[in-house]
Amino acid sequence: xxxxxxxxxxxxxxKGGISIINCAYENTAFDYFPWYQQFPGKGPALLIxxxxxxxxxxxxxxxxxxxxxxxxxxxxxxxxxxxxxATYFCAASMNRDDKIIFGKGTRLHxxx
Amino acid sequence: xxxxxxxxxxxxxxxGEKVFLECVQDMDHENMFWYRQxxxxxxxxxxxxxxxxxxxxGDIPEGYSVSREKKERFSLxxxxxxxxxxxxxxxxxxxxxxxxxxxxxxxxxVL
Numbered sequence: 001x002x003x004x005x006x007x008x009x010x011x012x013x014x015k016g017g018i019s020i021i022n023c024a025y026e027n028t029a030f031d032y033f034p035w036y037q038q039f040p041g042k043g044p045a046l047l048i049x050x051x052x053x054x055x056x057x058x059x060x061x062x063x064x065x066x067x068x069x070x071x072x073x074x075x076x077x078x079x080x081x082x083x084x085x086a087t088y089f090c091a092a093s094m095n096r097d098d099k100i101i102f103g104k105g106t107r108l109h110x111x112x
Numbered sequence: 113x114x115x116x117x118x119x120x121x122x123x124x125x126x127x128g129e130k131v132f133l134e135c136v137q138d139m140d141h142e143n144m145f146w147y148r149q150x151x152x153x154x155x156x157x158x159x160x161x162x163x164x165x166x167x168x169x170g171d172i173p174e175g176y177s178v179s180r181e182k183k184e185r186f187s188l189x190x191x192x193x194x195x196x197x198x199x200x201x202x203x204x205x206x207x208x209x210x211x212x213x214x215x216x217x218x219x220x221x222v223l
Binding site: 006034036041042043044045046049089098099100101102103104105 | 116143145147152153154155156157160162168170202204206211212213214215216217
């Protein structure tokens with residue numbers, strides 16, 4: 001119930017294309033869904049986050065789509081660039097205890 | 113600029129040694145976390161703390177302990193290091209309901 005399932009494990013996208021990473025959760029008590037971006041040798045960095053009262057949030061080329069009834073959320077990267085090549089983690093947390101539970105990550109490679 | 117600083121970038125220790133990993137945040141955040149990151153397993157929560165002198169076990173606390181004597185500092189302790197604790201260790205902090213900020217990580221090798 002505490003898990004966040006992320007897919008795919010790896011993704012290759014052409015420059016200019018749309019990268020899509022999907023996550024699913026079981027625990028309906030989760031109320032905060034962040035995405036993190038990690039480059040080699042660095043810690044994860046908060047990219048964008050959403051709460052379940054909205055269905056979509058957009059920041060620049062990055063968009064989170066959230067489907068509360070399906071318990072799924074996804075990250076869309078529009079006009080993907082080689083600099084977006086990184087590992088992406090979805091995550092979820094509850095107000096009650098503030099733990100952040102992570103998916104296993106998606107290694108994204110954008111072809112130049 | 114927000115900052116979470118981990119004391120060492122790389123660390124090599126011997127089996128059985130006591131290991132201290134230090135983490136300091138400058139954002140006055142209530143919550144601090146220790147994760148380990150292993151290929152294919154993502155980030156797994158070891159311990160977290162939501163206040164000074166408070167600690168909670170995460171998903172994989174065995175073989176670890178923590179200390180939080182001051183709000184800005186959260187230490188991870190390996191009482192007797194073992195080879196299966198070779199990993200990347202990541203510290204994070206967050207304010208209540210906010211996003212988490214991570215340090216750059218400590219790559220620990222136990223020989």
